[in-house]
Amino acid sequence: MNTLKKYLPRVRTAACSGLLFTALSAAAVAADDFAVLPLQLDGAAPGMMMEAHLKKLAFAALDRRDAAFEKLQTREQLLAWQQDRREAFLSALGGFPARTPLNARTTGQMAFADYRLEKVIFESQPGFHVTATLYLPLTPGPHPAVVHPTGHSENAKARDLYQRASIVLAKNGVACLCYDPIGQGERRQYFEAGGKPSFGTTGEHSVMDVSCSLLGTNVARYKIWDGMRAVDYLQARADIDPARIGATGISGGGTMSAYLSALDERIAAAAPGCYLTGFRRLLETIGPQDAEQNIFGQISTGLDHGDYVMLRAPRPTLIMAATKDYFDIIGAWHLFRQSKRFYTRLGFAERVDLIEPDTTHGFPTEMRVGAARWMRRWFLGSDAPVTESDFPVLNDEQLRCTPDGQVLRLPGARSLIDFNREWEPRLAAERKQLWRDKSAALQEVRRITGIRASADLSDARIELGRKLQREGFSIQYVVLQPEPGIWLPALRFEPETGARTGEAVLYLHGEGKQVDAGPGGPIETLVRSGRTVLAVDVRGLGETSRPRGKDAMGAVLGFNSRDANLAYLLGKSFVAMRAEDVLACARYLVNSPPGSSRPARVAVVAIGEPGVPALHAVALEPSLFSSLKIQRSLASWVDVVRTPVSRNQKVNVVFGALRAYDLPDLVASLPKEKIAITEPLDATGQPVKAGR
Numbered sequence: 001m002n003t004l005k006k007y008l009p010r011v012r013t014a015a016c017s018g019l020l021f022t023a024l025s026a027a028a029v030a031a032d033d034f035a036v037l038p039l040q041l042d043g044a045a046p047g048m049m050m051e052a053h054l055k056k057l058a059f060a061a062l063d064r065r066d067a068a069f070e071k072l073q074t075r076e077q078l079l080a081w082q083q084d085r086r087e088a089f090l091s092a093l094g095g096f097p098a099r100t101p102l103n104a105r106t107t108g109q110m111a112f113a114d115y116r117l118e119k120v121i122f123e124s125q126p127g128f129h130v131t132a133t134l135y136l137p138l139t140p141g142p143h144p145a146v147v148h149p150t151g152h153s154e155n156a157k158a159r160d161l162y163q164r165a166s167i168v169l170a171k172n173g174v175a176c177l178c179y180d181p182i183g184q185g186e187r188r189q190y191f192e193a194g195g196k197p198s199f200g201t202t203g204e205h206s207v208m209d210v211s212c213s214l215l216g217t218n219v220a221r222y223k224i225w226d227g228m229r230a231v232d233y234l235q236a237r238a239d240i241d242p243a244r245i246g247a248t249g250i251s252g253g254g255t256m257s258a259y260l261s262a263l264d265e266r267i268a269a270a271a272p273g274c275y276l277t278g279f280r281r282l283l284e285t286i287g288p289q290d291a292e293q294n295i296f297g298q299i300s301t302g303l304d305h306g307d308y309v310m311l312r313a314p315r316p317t318l319i320m321a322a323t324k325d326y327f328d329i330i331g332a333w334h335l336f337r338q339s340k341r342f343y344t345r346l347g348f349a350e351r352v353d354l355i356e357p358d359t360t361h362g363f364p365t366e367m368r369v370g371a372a373r374w375m376r377r378w379f380l381g382s383d384a385p386v387t388e389s390d391f392p393v394l395n396d397e398q399l400r401c402t403p404d405g406q407v408l409r410l411p412g413a414r415s416l417i418d419f420n421r422e423w424e425p426r427l428a429a430e431r432k433q434l435w436r437d438k439s440a441a442l443q444e445v446r447r448i449t450g451i452r453a454s455a456d457l458s459d460a461r462i463e464l465g466r467k468l469q470r471e472g473f474s475i476q477y478v479v480l481q482p483e484p485g486i487w488l489p490a491l492r493f494e495p496e497t498g499a500r501t502g503e504a505v506l507y508l509h510g511e512g513k514q515v516d517a518g519p520g521g522p523i524e525t526l527v528r529s530g531r532t533v534l535a536v537d538v539r540g541l542g543e544t545s546r547p548r549g550k551d552a553m554g555a556v557l558g559f560n561s562r563d564a565n566l567a568y569l570l571g572k573s574f575v576a577m578r579a580e581d582v583l584a585c586a587r588y589l590v591n592s593p594p595g596s597s598r599p600a601r602v603a604v605v606a607i608g609e610p611g612v613p614a615l616h617a618v619a620l621e622p623s624l625f626s627s628l629k630i631q632r633s634l635a636s637w638v639d640v641v642r643t644p645v646s647r648n649q650k651v652n653v654v655f656g657a658l659r660a661y662d663l664p665d666l667v668a669s670l671p672k673e674k675i676a677i678t679e680p681l682d683a684t685g686q687p688v689k690a691g692r
Helices: 001-006 008-015 026-030 046-070 075-093 158-173 201-214 217-238 254-264 278-285 305-310 328-346 365-380 416-434 438-449 522-528 559-571 574-591 613-619 638-644 663-668
Strands: 105-111 116-125 128-136 141-149 174-180 242-249 267-275 317-320 352-355 463-470 475-482 489-497 504-509 533-534 600-608 625-631 675-678
Touching: 001 522, 001 613, 008 217, 046 559, 075 217, 075 305, 075 328, 116 217, 128 158, 128 217, 141 158, 141 217, 141 365, 158 174, 158 365, 174 217, 174 489, 201 217, 217 242, 217 254, 217 416, 242 254, 242 365, 254 267, 254 305, 254 463, 267 365, 278 328, 278 559, 305 328, 317 328, 317 365, 328 352, 352 365, 416 438, 416 638, 438 574, 438 613, 475 522, 475 574, 489 522, 489 574, 504 522, 504 574, 522 533, 533 574, 559 574, 574 600, 574 613, 613 625, 613 663
Parallel strands: 141 174, 141 242, 242 267, 267 317, 317 352, 504 533, 504 600, 600 625, 625 675
Antiparallel strands: 105 116, 116 128, 128 174, 463 475, 475 489, 489 533
């Protein structure tokens, strides 16, 4: 524990010499804040511990991915690389829905001097309406066409940048279907009582993705499927050439055009912009972004941004990157170099290129013209110059496809949450079948969560700090390090030798170990009954909780949601990591008893956020624990799926959990006398109502 020795001088000095901190009076201890950790851990504040830890894991995974890439030489190796990453991508999306009738209709048309447009609505799934503007050349068809998902903007397809990009294409002989992504433009999913949208566009995506994760998918699945159905719509039109379909977009639209182009082989030419940079530079700069830009486990499985381009090879791709974009330009050039090598080895070096306007994040003229030229090169066989003259654009109302501007007000309309609610009961039947064999079901829980058996965990490294004395018991400051980069601050309450009776208690409080540690509090009551109590802040709570800052969605998603997103990219969950913390702390209690008495098992008290991971730890390792008391903790993941806006559930999510189990299944796996649950909470953090 060399790092801790270096950065925890107060703890180390107390442990070694006992001179820095002497026994304090009860009054002094009562005023103590019970802070165990120093201001810095390995150069970072304790609240940034999880980000620093997860970044190290991510960079190591990216190193492995890049090392594997450098070994690619033969065509067979390149194709195997594509296949492996395509399968990983599709698996993380949970597959796509069945193709259903589009029920497409045109709700308006407008003609201009050098192009015309149609206002279109189609259903990517039954009742799931997609609103779009189709820009068409005036020349005779059939025309090549481009699907254009927009970036993260409130008015989506009506934003001037996206109109201009679409019109430039149409003026130059390429039709363009510019559509509203879910949660934007006419496709908002959440509204206040007065009709105002509840969240910003990225906020909507993140809220929806919480329930998606539990079902083993991502909001990206719905967005990609919209794009695939947009291709279906174009190919069904007589004035569109079905063999000449492209995709472009920037920012969130750059993400979607990259995804769509990687997975739909009908996209013959692609020009994604202002997104592709690579996870290394993303994590070194702005960090994980919108929900659909975080695919579960993609860093750990080696699916980096560059693979969206290489999955297309040898189909033509133009990477559009801005010099001053917050999606870092250095990363864009790195992935371009990798992509260029990949295409070259396949024999088509000329089919991948990069343009770099000296601009900030957006869809500047250089990109609009660049995308049009790229499509003309591959669809029309022309490298003639393309220019963009000034022209007027329409306002939101003029481009409106629906009567009053929102698809959810159409008869029979369904939201993404509706589809998730309908998906869950189908999984419930599978869960019921699985749990007929409890042993097999628990093995599946372990597989899905990735929670390691306690026997496979290394013993936590222990650092002892100062020791405080109260009447009849002592309080030892302890730091447990279950793995490199993780420090768990703890308080060990020890009765006087002659008063020790009963099993040790592991006490976990979501607001921090200090909450119930004061004089006369619940922990003292346990200690005075003769119990050894270890009060611990599991990772991301108490002293290691992330600073709240100015996170606008923190009150909804939880203030650890940023770190939860990074864990998600690594194929990890806070539930699993914290469950392993519980196991490590229980082993510490069992293996380091005071005197000669060795507790055979540990009782657990979990209040608030630690309740879900504690339940997992006890259900998977019942022989290590004597009992579990859970208070004010989430009762069911099904309720999260059924609730349109859940609160602080990112840290409670296990990807794909509802394909195998819900929290009540874990409760039922334990003897009734071993577990007690009081004041269970619903998905919004409120007490569960009677009958639910």
